[in-house]
Amino acid sequence: MQGSLAPTDPVGVTSDDHGEQPDKKIVHAFNDGEIEGLHWSDAELREQIHVYLDKLNFTLPDEDDDFWSIYHDQELVKLNERLALHRIRAHKISEGALLEELVDAKLIQEYPPAILEDEEYFQWYEKDFEWYFDPNCCRFVGFQDYQRLVLRDDRQYLRWGEYHKTYMTYQGDQEYVKFYETVSSETKWLENFVDASMDEWLRYETLAMYKAMKIAAGCNNILPTLIHTGFNEYLWDVKCNGTYDDYASLYLEIWKRVAKEKMSFLSAVKEIHDQDMCSPCLIQMKIELGCAPTSGGLRTNYDRYLADLDGEVEQNEAHSIILEAVKKFVPKQKTYYDYVIKKLDIARKNAMRRLREKEADLWRKN
Numbered sequence: 571m572q573g574s575l576a577p578t579d580p581v582g583v584t585s586d587d588h589g590e591q592p593d594k595k596i597v598h599a600f601n602d603g604e605i606e607g608l609h610w611s612d613a614e615l616r617e618q619i620h621v622y623l624d625k626l627n628f629t630l631p632d633e634d635d636d637f638w639s640i641y642h643d644q645e646l647v648k649l650n651e652r653l654a655l656h657r658i659r660a661h662k663i664s665e666g667a668l669l670e671e672l673v674d675a676k677l678i679q680e681y682p683p684a685i686l687e688d689e690e691y692f693q694w695y696e697k698d699f700e701w702y703f704d705p706n707c708c709r710f711v712g713f714q715d716y717q718r719l720v721l722r723d724d725r726q727y728l729r730w731g732e733y734h735k736t737y738m739t740y741q742g743d744q745e746y747v748k749f750y751e752t753v754s755s756e757t758k759w760l761e762n763f764v765d766a767s768m769d770e771w772l773r774y775e776t777l778a779m780y781k782a783m784k785i786a787a788g789c790n791n792i793l794p795t796l797i798h799t800g801f802n803e804y805l806w807d808v809k810c811n812g813t814y815d816d817y818a819s820l821y822l823e824i825w826k827r828v829a830k831e832k833m834s835f836l837s838a839v840k841e842i843h844d845q846d847m848c849s850p851c852l853i854q855m856k857i858e859l860g861c862a863p864t865s866g867g868l869r870t871n872y873d874r875y876l877a878d879l880d881g882e883v884e885q886n887e888a889h890s891i892i893l894e895a896v897k898k899f900v901p902k903q904k905t906y907y908d909y910v911i912k913k914l915d916i917a918r919k920n921a922m923r924r925l926r927e928k929e930a931d932l933w934r935k936n
């Protein structure tokens with residue numbers, strides 16, 4: 571559950587040994603035209619994917635001497651003073667101050683340069699934050715202050731080691747959120763094929779890849795590597811959500827028997843197991859039955875999160891409640907999308923999204 575998916579081949583369309591397209595053997599849950607490219611051949615699908623892949627060309631300004639210039643002493647002092655104001659502002663907001671009361675001019679009056687220097691630019695405030703300014707980014711003149719902001723590794727992120735070195739701009743991260751949410755919305759049908767055969771899944775995964783690359787082609791501020799990472803993490807998320815649904819179905823069946831029919835917990839699990847229901851959770855049921863008379867994980871989670879769910883609750887409502895409970899006790903690591911949502915929120919709350927003219931010009935130029 572907590573591992574990442576293996577890297578996905580962006581053009582991994584497969585056919586069977588006789589050259590037939592897998593989609594001919596799939597029972598479709600959609601009308602023709604609902605999934606763009608559904609009836610294309612493998613070659614057509616590959617060709618269209620590559621058309622959009624070729625349009626992904628945004629890069630960091632690697633060869634721009636201005637961007638990668640190192641701060642001189644006086645410039646570095648100015649940067650440190652500005653970052654200090656960000657830290658002070660964030661600290662005061664955490665204590666209940668309002669953002670509109672913390673404009674730079676007012677803070678500079680209260681904290682003149684001499685005080686900032688004496689307090690080592692309030693770097694020690696960062697110990698209490700969920701974020702810090704990356705010292706390496708602070709060496710170069712081209713980065714926005716937003717890019718210098720890094721979320722701490724709280725062991726909840728799938729690939730924190732990659733995320734904190736991505737260095738996307740505020741505009742780029744905003745665009746990434748829009749890209750990810752659009753892909754999720756326009757390939758919602760992919761959730762219906764999580765339990766399909768490998769060939770079927772690969773076919774629909776590739777159709778989703780085509781859609782994602784078509785959406786990405788309209789993005790102007792996202793690195794191509796991040797587009798691929800985002801799509802693979804989206805696939806991983808879809809599969810994780812499928813696991814949530816599997817667990818929710820199992821706990822719903824348990825709840826119906828325990829809360830409505832007044833069966834014992836073990837009897838409920840045994841009946842579900844013996845009737846070959848909720849087969850994706852078969853191992854968990856076997857473990858629970860093998861733990862008797864002590865409690866296993868299923869019983870522990872049920873008692874902690876669902877024991878108070880009244881048997882009179884309507885089934886659809888109960889399913890929604892159970893699904894939200896499952897998300898609490900079946901852990902799922904966070905993706906770059908989650909990382910960015912949090913980072914953007916921190917930037918907005920602390921007014922870190924504003925660009926200096928020099929920084930904005932450098933990024934527009936590249």
